Amino acid sequence: MPHADTPEKPELLAPAGSLEAFFAAVDAGADAVYTGLKDFSARAKAKNFSLADIERMAGYLHADGKRLYVTLNTLIRENELSHLIDTLSALESFAVDAVIIQDLAIWKLAREHFPGLEVHASTQMTIHNVAGVKMLERLGFSRAVLARELTLAEIAYIRSQTRLELEHFIHGALCFSFSGQCYFSSFLGGKSGNRGRCAQPCRRNYRHHQQQGFFFSPNDLSAIDLLPQLSRAGICSFKIEGRMKSAEYVHKVVGAYRRVMDAAETERKEVLAQAKQQLKESFGRQPTRGFLSGSQPDDMAIPSQKGATGRFIGKVRQVQGNRLSFTSSLPLHLGDRLRIQPANDKSGSAFTLRQLFSGSRQVKKSPDGKPVTVISPFDQRFAPGDSVFMVASADAFTLSDSAARRKLEHRRPKGELVDLDIKVTPTSIALAATINSRQLDFTYPVTSFTATSQPLDIGVLEQVFAAVADEPFSLGSLTCGELPAVVIPPKQLKQIRRTFYRDLRLARQHQLQQRRRDQREAAVASLLPAGSNNCQVSEFRALLADTREHHLLNNERINTLLLPINRHSLQQVDKLRRRAANIIWDLPFVLFDQDWQEHQAAIRTLVQAGFHQFRLSNLGHFPLFDGLTGLKLYSSYRLFALNSQAVVALSKLNIADVELYIEDDRHNLAAILSRQLPVPASLMVYGRVPLLTSRIRVRQLHSDGSILSDRDDAYRVQQRQGLTWLFSETPFSFISNIRELEQLGCSGFIVDLSHCGAGSINGKQVLEALDRGSDPAQCSKFNFEAGLE
Template sequence: MTAPLKPELLAPAGSLEAFFAAMENGADAVYCGLRDFSARAKAKNFTTADLEGMLNHAHGQGRKVYLTLNTLVKEAELPQLVDTLATLEALRVDGVILQDLAVWRLARRHFPGLELHASTQMTVHNAAGVRQLERMGFTRAVLARELSLTEIAAIRRETRLELEHFIHGALCFGFSGQCYFSSWLGGKSGNRGRCAQPCRRRYRYHQQEGYFFSPNDLSAIDLLPELAAAGVCSFKIEGRMKSAEYVASVVGAYRRVLDAPPPGRKEALRAAKEQLKLSFGRLPTRGFLTGPNPTDIAVPSVKGSTGRFLGEITAVRGGEISFKTRDRLHLGDRLRVQPKSDQAGTAFTVKALQLGRKPAKLAPPDALVTVPSPFVNRFRKGDAVFKVSSEQAFTLSDAACRRRLAAAAPRAETINLSARLAGEHLHLHARWNELAVERAYPVTTYPAQNNPLSPDTLREVFGRSGEAPLLLGELHAEALPPVVIPPKQLKEIRREFYQEVARAIAASRAAYRREHQRAALAELLPAGAPQAAVARELSVLIGDPREAHLLNDPSVERLFIPLSTRLARQIALGARKLRNRREQIVWDLPFILFEPDWQILKQAVAELVAAGFCAFRLNNLGHFELFEGLEGLRLSSGYRLFSLNSQAVLAWRELGLGEVGLYLEDDRDNLADLLRRDTGVPTSLTIHARVPLITSRIRIKGVRSDRSLVSDRGEKYSVDDRSGLTVLTSETEFSLLGHLQELQRLGAAHFVVELDHCGAFSERGKQILAAAKDDRPLAGTSKFNFEMGME
């Protein structure tokens, strides 16, 4: 039995310097983004020319480069997406990491050369979700970070897909891909790569202030054998926003442990942990890997800043700050001063340093130091000082990086060659995929005294490609006469023929790219004329099946009822009570279903279908398998299955959905663009709700829903514990009431009002429903991104 392959060590590259830091410190692969469609839009990211050089460099060393297209795509961006996919296929990237099913659909149909990896932004967290990805043609799933080793191993036993998991770096408080917090506060969507990190801010609960939503940093350096045994094939390091120094330290530390022989592992682990101290992260946690209820993942008393805390400012004079440093401080170190107000910190490099009144190059721990900064009167006594980079930083200038890229040899193409000598001409036939190039060259021959022309002679000559980026694969030579061709002439023929073959391959690739791009662009749906206003339909999400008599209201077409695991356990009783309303009931599935709950829901779905219910709303890829083998269903999607463009809508249709829920974060302009495309799929739009800003598996000890959490800007939030999950909602409701006629003119017809937070028959519930019927705005609500736009 062959030993399992060592897991891939996958490093972030947010800059060219970080790319080379990863390469030089032992990464097997890197992941990076272009300047568009990247979930780390604030990283430097790369041009396609940069990416080509990186691929040449990495492939020359037997490494890989994966490209992140893991953001949601607006309708107007689809042509640009097609161009990007065509370029990536032509460049032969090793994989594309994606979130939006528009990327999946276009790549699958028109760019078959692209290998597809499902981003952690897709919130895949159970075996059913991974199996669904496998059916869709993905080759790898980046699992949700909320899984334990036991849960990962269970997924591995049920699926064949490659599994990738984060092992180090920053954590999100909520499930990736399902956070609307940043977008809610200012239109900067985390699902568009522009997260403003409101979770890292300080909040007040009753008399307690703390960082309730700011997790510590994942560090699984102790668990690498366990992760490999659980079936993880790629160990991923977070950090495309981090420095090259961070990448060098972290990649080097993990490489040390991965490569250590068993007898030396303990010492390698000790040295690696010392090395990780140079990465300037937050406090380490193993996250959920050791179990579903970690106590150290988010500690409200711990400030969520990165860097090594040095101390608090004791004195300020102009631009000079004084403080007692807890750690060594050196010229060239980079500091960040974090104000008490919890606003953004200010960073600068230490260019001068005083111990007492004497200048120094190095200050030991526990020394009182004075450091000049370029910022006059910006800092205050009591502000915190962090060291975020050291004088030992990995440094490589941008110019040096680009010289290295330029020096990388282009990736070679493998060709098969046939040769025959006919009369005074050498006939050569090269084949590359479906391309054939054939030429005949006049030659001078001499009778062979010894070493006549042979296949070995030809392989020796044509096995060297010179400047042409070609590799010789198979070589076939027909019966050759006992003659000699002068070596110099053979080499000249090789040079001329290989240059022509290389040009033909380049032209074929360019034509292939143009054809694939043309076909993909032709499939994008054209914008039609604005539609005539369509009749309004109103559906309501309720929180309790006992409110089903709301259907007695003639203005309510349908009810969405959450199919919680609690309800699923007694579904037979619920089904009997609602059997006369079967056609108007849509069962809404919880988007998080860990394995035991998934099995409970599987049984409940089967019982409901047997009782005559046929309408279900799906909110995760792991839901599709719940309906295998069942017939006569009406399946729709909620807004958690992202639909921001017409290609995504078409993708959901092809996966079996008959109705698609439009995206909650969307804005007026993109909704108009999308609704003008004739997808042939009915859509629904949520128009009033308490938005679940964060949904998390992390428990916040001592925080309950009876009191508000308040930000330093006075915004109020509620924290609820729902079926073992923590849900943060704003106390300000989202509402598009007052815009329904406009939305109807855009082409929206089916509107959803969510009343699960207040009850359909409460005073607030009645008020909301009355406003929906009259299309009347409600005071004190937010329009989310509808008017201000979503970045």
Template sequence: MSRASTSRRGSDSRPELLSPAGSLEAFFAAMENGADAVYCGLPEFSARAKAKNVTFDDLGHMLDYAHERDRKIYVTLNTLIKEAELPTLVRTLADLEHQGVDAVIVQDAAVWRLARTHFPGLRLHASTQMTIHNAAGVRTLEKLGFSRAVLARELTLEEIAALRKQTRLELEHFVHGALCFSFSGQCYFSSWLGGQSGNRGRCAQPCRRRYRYQQQQGYYFSPNDLCAIDLLPELMAAGIGSLKIEGRMKSAEYVAAVVGAYRQVIDAAPAQRKEAVREAKQSLKLSFGRLPTRGFLTGPRPTDIAVPSVKGATGRFLGEISAAGRSSITFKTRDALHIGDRLRVQPHSDQAGTAFTVKTLSIGKRSAKQAPGGTLVNVPSPFENRFKKGDAVFKVSSRKAFTLSDAACRRRLKGAPPRPLPVSLSVRLQNGQLQLKAQSGEVTLERSFDVSSFEAQNNPLNTETLKEVFARGGDTPLELAELHTADLPPVVIPPRELKEIRRTFYGELAGLIARDREQQRRSHLEQAQAALLPEKEAAPAKNARLTVALGSLRDLHLLNDPAVDRIIVPLVPHRAADIAAGVAKLRNRREQVTWDLPFILFDTTWQQARDAVHALVSAGFHSFRLNNLGHFELFNGVREQETLKLTAGYRLFSLNTQAVSAWKDLGIGEVTLYPEDDRENLAALLRRDTGVETAITVHGQIPLITSRIHIKGVRSDRPVVSDRDEKYIVQSRGGLTTISSETDFSLIGHLAELRATGTERFVVDLAHVGAFSPRGKQILAAYAEDRPPAQTSSFNFERELV
């Protein structure tokens, strides 16, 4: 049963300040420094799996504590879900609805479908992982029953303001913290290197490492940290209702400093805002982040968002190690250093840094409790022979950190009173009986109590007296919201009797409510569990059909190959003339062509794409591959709607049968399964009948990162190389940057195994090499023989997707 809570903002127009709470300590830091709401994760299904996260027991007490103060708590379920995890997801949703969380933050369509169908008490927020970047995407969320969209961080203020005018949905945007180089939800870099998927909350952050381009070392894929504190009026004017701070992996100290700074600016009167921003920026210097940038808010081509010469590490740079002993380091500190400060030493290689707390330090041969900036210091290290001369030293937190142990946090939480449930009460006194009728949610209770009544000499029984008695819930979590009384006779009832009636009546009502809520939880859970698809008997596909994805229309004659059933061609909105010319060549092959929609369509090009779609439909084409929620509206008003053949591309995330069923609900007839997936999960999904045709990409170049960030001076003719000699191609086209491995993804060599699972269609993507190039011909020949092509990777297929 959900419970709406009132924001501490009251009825004013100030936006919600939304803070991370990656630990109980950070939760209290947010509460004490002015957050209107926090977002936190559970041990499962959180995009920050490495955060401490919270238990269900913690969450219940946190909700009591927050709601008592008119604050809100949103729970992140913003990862992709494997098939075997669906039963756990269902139990989680049932428990969250029962707990009365204020909203859940969603990436996977499975969570949306299960919540919409079986857990109506849950409010849904669309995670930034859903890559919502245009008005059509937001309007689609509105139709799907979401209450809020967390917009992509790549939007400008101008784009946000234009989007705001086209929807009534709540809009949330990040204003502070770490930025991803890629559009959120569209990065496969970490997973490609070792199966640790950013879309499952386990990003290993390879973008933060150092790379080499033409012998020039640099942090090419490491953005600086977002700081929009001086743009808050512009964000509010653009229509952002929730200002979100990133940082569930960050310390409570970070949360306290950043929340406090933003609270100060939000609450400042217009005349004092300039001074408030100045003071807040001084406070933010203590939050130990990277260099600040406004990101894309001020324009689509920021020059300060990613600077290759700037290290990707967080914290305040103190200096480089000048001497490294077996268990100590010596360096000249740029900043004051105290016992209790926490340091991280970052090696010159692209390996992760190592953190430790300063227990003792010395200046020369003298022990000291602190050292001023500019001092050469020696600090003992708890790690033997770990560090080297030249390694960088960063301060990541100070001795003045917000400190509260987990045990102290839990003691404080358990002191919070249970959230009161509102009661509407009607009272009548008739024939010596006090007749009560109460309603709370779906529960109604009527009871009559014999009472002793005496003719009143003064102060007869009245509404105010009854309100005073029944306002208190006693030992029950009940709160009088409304009181209705019939005409009351001029009598007095002993206060002791009224209090006893209240105790008995409220006790029974609270019991009924508890049983009703538990029954509702059980009912919703059982319905959702029954809706999960059972395994079916395997029906091997004798000859899965072949689709080939092309890079342009010039390879259309590949359809003359009898082995090729269908081709996929990119739909480039601004090249309508080329599309029209290509259409003329196709004659009677229209049914064999699927047009692939660009998954990033900012509002400035969305109408062009819509016009192109309508022109193609008018020319007799009906098959389109959708790659973002904003694509569904492209087909509004198409006369031949019933003849459309819509396919979900892999960027719409189909990792489980509930997601596949969600796309089916939205009119999709075929889904391309997720290339990041592993053998076990693919088989588990395909063992269940969704009623939707499935396709698997068995060869292609995986764009590990897709970004709006331009990397100055880096071109596609030379690779960017890691310290491990892994090579990556950087391409810029149409205002977007993609980073791909020189090594192709391929499941060729496993085709017989995939056919045995019942796969109905294979997709070979040759857009990057061309179907008739030597490499393209080699790949198609390998496909025909089910022989692994040289220099390819099976991605996560043969290892677990974590």
């Protein structure tokens, strides 16, 4: 298949979590910037921006031919849909270059009501194979931000099969889990990574078989050695992670990559060495090439290394009140920023160095390798043995917020292009202005004189109307037809020009405001009305790991089994055929290209055997069913239905039964179920949460081993299907809430017994609890009662 032309030099895409970082990115040579709003951002802890800021930033970048992408890469709650519509309307009017999304509700609303918005698929959508990218093509996305778990060879294969733009991270923090598929933070306290509020429990210390380590804390990606290979593999945008990072970090990292990208081939080796040294000064974590160099890198997660940012420079030797003494491996200067990390697993404290002593003498700087004493603003907080990190240097890129705002407002954005057709008579001048295929007409009286020499000509008109002053326009083409042999006084022509551009601005504002009102009203009207989803009979489904437990269908409470598609289960097809109507086949949500065709063949085998129900968990699953008819497709919680518009979007993709989101709470579930949904809604009411799912193999972790946190919370690790899984030992249960959920309109209830088996003691206790309508002992309510942030 022909693929999209990859630019000769890929785009360098930089993060901006603050205005200072925005200008640091621009100053260092970024071709494009991505940033978030105060709402709907996967980095909710960043400063982020207002809509007014975004409008100015877009204008600033566009004036230099650069691009601005806005991240709306979180899941949307039901009560946020109206605000989301207002946001999409505003972003379209600002002509931002794209929005980066995770929730299919945003895709649906943008496609149907805000067609001027380009849509990029966030890495949170877990796009990791050709089928996922092809599905994005069908849906009208213009770019995929690929999962970070792909190798160079896998990326190149995807490129060979698609015309879609491909973006990939080249530098910055990594997640241990596939992005979008981590529920760790949410399970511990409702702070969902898919809502931009990750508390980073993966960075903490854990205990496994008497061994302590940072098992789930990956190093930072650094692919500066691999830029030519990434370009040849077909990546059109090199993305740097870091919307939570300082302006200094952004400036140094973007600058390092810019130097390498612009270096001549003969200079590349020397420039690369210089850039690597510059990256060391950015105070990131230990670098790794991640999966780009292979599917099982050894240096992604090193349990002995704490996953903290900054450069380690020493250990506290002595503490006297707020005076800390240590030997620094780097030179120190007043204005440097330090972080003291306690020897235990508690979070560190950072401060700017205001007082520095060498011996008893106060100094402004000290050389490396010398004992020093610093004064911290925290009294009695630290102890000998605590680690000292430098997290920013005194010579950092600095720009105050007020100075950044002045700089932003000083640059006049590039105006809208206006094509003019002018008709002149001795008594009037008529101007037809065309902007984006929309025409506006204006006529003004003139006093003209018969020309005795140098009559009015097109050159005069071009010179006059090219001067737009401070109005938000620029002159494109100008046509005028045949002009009368007259002279119009220059003063009068200039006044007409000023009046015309003022009138055009007011008319254009009215036109755009009316268009925005119409679009918004149509989008709001498309939201589902309130209504009842009550059904006569609820369906109970059991999710199993072993097809040999199909006898569970004899349990009068269980209507349907969810069974995994694998080689073992395919051997049981003949035994299961007579119960085909009661079986839903469950696809693994991670399906790399080397396994995709095998699963496609398995599905066709199952369909030929009379099975017609399948559960999907990723956009890359949909093309598996191309050409097949008469099927009933179910979505799992991994396809993110946290609002009714996501339910509608999935129904438009032929999903006949939508599983609501596993992280959701009572209030939002009630809000979704209060709408007239186009398809039935289901919910998992018992199971163990897969806190992390990763392609990283941690050799120190034994399969099915127990993991304990510093608070003695227990977890279980499994390594299967080429992946690492971390589960909580504490299951969750909403079984006691089933009656409430039925009354709200939920019609399907999933009991996940895949971790224990239906015939185990635990499995039997769960089934008994289902009969009683009560929760099994020692279960969590996940976010159902406490709420999802």
